[in-house]
Amino acid sequence: MKEGHDGSGVGLYLSGLEGPFAAHEGRPVLSGIFTDAGRKRLDALMKERGFRPVHSLEIRKTDPPAGTPRRGMYLAQVYEPAPAWEELSAAHRAASLVETRVAIREAGEEKRDMMAFSFWPGVVMIKEVGDPLTIGRWLDLDRSDLHARRILCQGRQNTNYAINLYACHPFFIEGVCTMTNGENTAFVPIREYLQTRGIPGYMGYQSDSEVFAHILHFTLRRLGLPLEAYKHVITPLRGAELAEHPDSATLTRLQTVCRRMIIDGPNCVIGVTPEGTMFMVQDRKKLRPGVVGGKPGIYAFSSEICGLDAAIPDRDPALDFQPMHLDTAYVRPDCQEVTVCSQLKALPPRP
Known part of the structure; x- marks a missing residue:
C-alpha cells in the first residue's frame, strides 16, 4: 500500500460513454472490483433483484505493479432491469439503483470480495492504489470501449485517514x-x-x-x-x-x-x-x-x-x-x- 500523497492512486469517473456502452443508453452500469467468489455472489444478488446482465467489460490482470494489491476482476457491467422497472417513477428508479449499490457494498464488506463504486446509467468508475500512469497502462485504460465525453480523475489516495478504495x-x-x-x-x-x-x-x-x-x-x-x-x-x-x-x-x-x-x-x-x-x-x-x-x-x-x-x-x-x-x-x-x-x-x- 502506498502513502496518501500525490501519485499514490487513481480514481476515474467516466460518463457520456462511447463505443459498446453507448448502445445501452439508459440502462444502469455497475462498476466495481470482484473476486471470482464475489462475482458469483453478485450474479445471485442481481438476479434476485431482477437485473439481467447484457454487456460487460471485464479487466483481469495478474502480477500487479509494486504497491498495488492483487484484486480479482475490474468490472463494468450493463444490466437490463425487470419489466416492472418501466412502471416506476424516475425517483423510484434512482432510489432502487442507490439501494442496490449499497447492498452490494455492504454484502462485500465482511469477505472483501465485492466493491461497488457506482450503479447508474452511462457511468463507469475505476479506482486503484498505485502510481496513476503505471495503473493506467497496466489496466489498458486507453482502450476504445472506455472512451467518454466527461472524465473526472484524481491521482492520489486518501491523505487523512486509512487508505481504502472507497476513500479514493x-x-x-x-x-x-x-x-x-x-x-x-x-x-x-x-x-x-x-x-x-x-x-x-x-x-x-x-x-x-x-x-x-x-x-x-x-x-x-x-x-x-x-x-x-x-x-x-x-x-x-x-x-x-x-x-x-x-x-x-x-x-x-x-x-x-x-x-x-x-x-x-x-x-x-x-x-x-x-x-x-x-x-x-x-x-x-x-x-x-x-x-x-x-x-x-x-x-x-x-x-x-x-x-x-x-x-x-x-x-x-x-x-x-x-x-x-x-x-x-x-x-x-x-x-x-x-x-x-x-x-x-x-x-x-x-x-
Missing part, C-alpha cells in the same frame, strides 16, 4: 460526482447531519471529502435547487452581502435549514451534475488552486495551469479562469463555453 476520489451518488483538493475541517458535524437524513447512500465516509458529493446531491435532488445554489449551501453569504442580495429572504431561510452543511476549508471542489454539467467552486479561504480553460468542444478543470497545458495545449491561455470564493464556474454538456456565476447575483429558477 471521485465520489458518486445518484448521478452526482465530485472530487476535492483540500481539507474539510468541518467533516464530523457535516457527516453526523447527513447520516440523520435517512437517505440511502449517505454512508461510509472513509474520506472527509465524500460529504461534498452528498451535499451537492442534497442540494439538487432533495431541495430541488439549481447548481448555482450549491455555493449558498456550503459557503453562505454574510452581513451586507446577504442583506443586499436580491434573494435575501430565500437565502436566509436556506442558510438556517442547511447551516450544518457549511464547510470550513480550505477546499476546491470539482464536480459533475446528473445532466452532465461540470463545475468548480472554492471556499472562502481560497487556499487551494483551481483553473478552468479550453476551447469549444473540449474544456478542462485542473488544480494547476500546467494541467491545462498538458490537456489542451492549443487553447487561448488568456481565456483561462481561476474561480474566486464567490464564483461557480461551469461548462454545460454542449461544451461550448465557460460560464461564471457569482453568489451576489440572483438565483436562476428551480430546474
Whole structure:
C-alpha cells in the first residue's frame, strides 16, 4: 500500500460513454472490483433483484505493479432491469439503483470480495492504489470501449485517514460526482447531519471529502435547487452581502435549514451534475488552486495551469479562469463555453 500523497492512486469517473456502452443508453452500469467468489455472489444478488446482465467489460490482470494489491476482476457491467422497472417513477428508479449499490457494498464488506463504486446509467468508475500512469497502462485504460465525453480523475489516495478504495476520489451518488483538493475541517458535524437524513447512500465516509458529493446531491435532488445554489449551501453569504442580495429572504431561510452543511476549508471542489454539467467552486479561504480553460468542444478543470497545458495545449491561455470564493464556474454538456456565476447575483429558477 502506498502513502496518501500525490501519485499514490487513481480514481476515474467516466460518463457520456462511447463505443459498446453507448448502445445501452439508459440502462444502469455497475462498476466495481470482484473476486471470482464475489462475482458469483453478485450474479445471485442481481438476479434476485431482477437485473439481467447484457454487456460487460471485464479487466483481469495478474502480477500487479509494486504497491498495488492483487484484486480479482475490474468490472463494468450493463444490466437490463425487470419489466416492472418501466412502471416506476424516475425517483423510484434512482432510489432502487442507490439501494442496490449499497447492498452490494455492504454484502462485500465482511469477505472483501465485492466493491461497488457506482450503479447508474452511462457511468463507469475505476479506482486503484498505485502510481496513476503505471495503473493506467497496466489496466489498458486507453482502450476504445472506455472512451467518454466527461472524465473526472484524481491521482492520489486518501491523505487523512486509512487508505481504502472507497476513500479514493471521485465520489458518486445518484448521478452526482465530485472530487476535492483540500481539507474539510468541518467533516464530523457535516457527516453526523447527513447520516440523520435517512437517505440511502449517505454512508461510509472513509474520506472527509465524500460529504461534498452528498451535499451537492442534497442540494439538487432533495431541495430541488439549481447548481448555482450549491455555493449558498456550503459557503453562505454574510452581513451586507446577504442583506443586499436580491434573494435575501430565500437565502436566509436556506442558510438556517442547511447551516450544518457549511464547510470550513480550505477546499476546491470539482464536480459533475446528473445532466452532465461540470463545475468548480472554492471556499472562502481560497487556499487551494483551481483553473478552468479550453476551447469549444473540449474544456478542462485542473488544480494547476500546467494541467491545462498538458490537456489542451492549443487553447487561448488568456481565456483561462481561476474561480474566486464567490464564483461557480461551469461548462454545460454542449461544451461550448465557460460560464461564471457569482453568489451576489440572483438565483436562476428551480430546474
